[in-house]
Amino acid sequence: MHDATLRAPAASAVHEPVVKAEGLSRHFDVSAPWLNRVIERSPRLILKAVEDVSFAIDKGKTFSLVGESGCGKSTVARVIVGLYPPTRGRVYFEGTDLQSTHGRAEASRMRHRMQMIFQDPFASLNPRWRVRDIIAEPIRAFGLLDGKEETERRVDELLELVGLAASDGAQYPHEFSGGQRQRISIARALASQPDFLICDEPTSALDVSVQAQILNLMKELQREFGLTYLFISHNLAVVYHVSDTVGVMYLGRLVETGPAKEVFSRPQHPYTRMLLDAIPDLDMTGRERTPVAGEIGNPINPPSGCAFHPRCPFAADRCRTEIPRPITRAGGHRIACHGIEENRIPDAVPPYQPGAGSVA
Amino acid sequence: MDAELSNRPVLQVQGLRVEFPTRRGVLTAVDDVSFEIMPGEVLGLVGESGAGKSLTGTAIFGLLEPPGRVASGTIVLGGDRIDNLPHDRMRRIRGKKIGAVFQDPLTSLNPLYTIGRQLIETITTHMDMTLAEARQHSIELLAEVGIPAPERRIDQYPHQFSGGMRQRVVIALALCTNPRLVVADEPTTALDVSIQAQIIRVLKRLCRDHKTAVLLITHDMGVIAETCDRVAVMYAGRIAEIGPVREVIKNAKHPYTHGLMGSIPNIGHDIDELTQIHGSMPRLTEIPPGCAFNPRCPHAFDRCFVERPDLAQEDKSQVACWLFDKETADA
Secondary structure (H helix, E strand, C coil), X not given: CCCHHHCCCCCCCCCCCCEEEEEEEEEEECCCCHHHHHHHCCCCCXXXXXXXXXXXXXXXXXXXXXXXXXXXXXXXXHHHHCCCCCCEEEEEECCEEHHHCCCXXXXXXXXXXXXXXXXXXXXXXXCCCCHHHHHHHHHHHCCCCCCHHHHHHHHHHHHHHCCCCHHHHHCCXXXXXXXXXXXXXXXXXXXXXXXXXXXXXXXXCCCHHHHHHHHHHHHHHHHHHCCEEEEEECCHHHHHXXXXXXXXXXXXXXXXXXXXXXXXXXXXXXXHHHHHHHCCCCCCCCCCCCCCCCCCCCCCCCCCXXXXXXXXXXXXXXXXXXXXXXXXXXHHXXXXXXXXXXXXXXXXXXXXCCXXXXXX | CCHHHHCCCCEEEEEEEEEEEECCEEEEEEEEEEEEECCCCEEEEECCXXXXXXXXXXXXXXXXXXXXXXEEEEEEECCEECCCCCHHHHHHHECCCEEEECCCCCCCCCCCCCHHHHHHHHHHHHCCCCHHHHHHHHHHHHHHCCCCCHHHHCCCCHHHCCHHHHHHHHHHHHHCCCCCEEEEECCCCCCCHXXXXXXXXXXXXXXXXXXXXXXXXXXXXXXXXXXXXXXXXXXXXXXXXXXXXXXXXXXXXXHHHHHHHHCCCCCCCCCCCXXXXXXXXXXXXXXXXXXXXXXXXXXXXXXXXXXXXXXXEECCEEECXXXXXXXXXXX
């Protein structure tokens, strides 16, 4: 159904991650205007949205970032895709440093291979354009196909690929439901034949039954085209379902990364344990949940040392002063926590056993 | 509370029908919905957007926006009909006998008044208390919902509270007159998971302590599983299935409930593909004849396309589905 040029399998046997972020930071200046600062003698305010984040995603795999609102997960997505330049750190795409791609041609060659799917399918589609023009835009912008007919054929193909009818291309976005609009967003993202998709809360605005349709579609497309995903969500169950590896973020930093099954069945960092414990239990095992104390700190003025220490039941003096460096455990499981490093945190009672507890 | 009173339902909704007259004809958004809630019981109302769950809550409140109207059915609160009351009488019931918790705690609090003023105003309007007593009562309530240093926080404005704290204030506000019923419409949807768990706990504990009945409206099955005693699943304006929460979640009968449960990803369940309900919920203008779920139902047969099923007892739940009908079983 698709021509061979759509996706030539990578011949290289070299194990090179598709995307790699190294020490990525992004700060925002949120100070009052200069005059106010002078009059009120207020200092500059720097919001450290993302601080020293590193990860790598292998080809055909899904890496998810999970965390509560304001933890910086969407900012990471925007830095990776190039919507914000990083304050510090580097982003590599197939080994090429994206910051060093000078010149339009080179940059655009890179850019069309990464695409983004946004949360709100009502805001991310131009309401004045017909669906077929929305989907054709990346093809035209990157000059991927010549000729009107060829472009039209490709758009029809894309529409059918995401489960819509070719005739739907003549409609406007408002004529579609939320789920269908998200399908249009996916078709648009696939139009430039990307290798890497960044999905920022792609199903958060959708009802559960529609969410299931979109998640299934995304998995199917990944299998078919060997796509690599960076998936961003606050919903841990969705993250568990789609991910190969996950990264848990708290106030701009990655506190724990590792294979999804490992992180979810043997969570190490106290924050990860807390998050997992907070999810309502659909299996109704009557598992007693420990109440979660406190709320997420202020990112403009984060707590000293480990940002999680005010909410952490295991916090010690060192946690209040020193920022923990990530330590690596077996299987690439990385945790940034003094308590884990010093072995003074008891093993968690695993709330979830992979494979166990299937619904009757 | 005496035994007789605690054995009678707090709220009885019978055959509720909410309509919207439009230029293209009358749309029925809530159709023949019936349920009751006992004192201290939490009834969940779950469904996807547009299923009519929030409108059911709004109708109980008597706050339907015209041209929406209750076309038929009765709503009885503590033995008295409240669906046909004039505006000013309903105002006295709202706030006193029915408390409300809405999704967005920022829009349900007045940003120009301190939270103390909002609590005291509500208490003195509905209850026989002096200002000093009302203030004392407010401070106690704020402590009860878990706000630290309530005697200081009471004089602060809503913007000085975080989202989770604001929702606690809204819960205090809903419970400050000791209402018989609290309608909570998506109370945790705008909050992060860790805060969500805290709020559910507070709401549940308070309602148990005060023997308040709760109608909890949400799209989140996890919240339902965690909080409710019974649950009603709504689809296209009607109740598809109603029963004890464990029964509905673990032993779903209606094909819609079944599909809905299968479509929720769950940690620890290693499945490659989620169950999918094909298509989407019909618009109000396009509700098919017969069972509204028939175009998406994998088990639909002749009868589903012509005749509309009513709720009927099946095990511990009630299900509106022809699959469980005696005649179907005999045929």
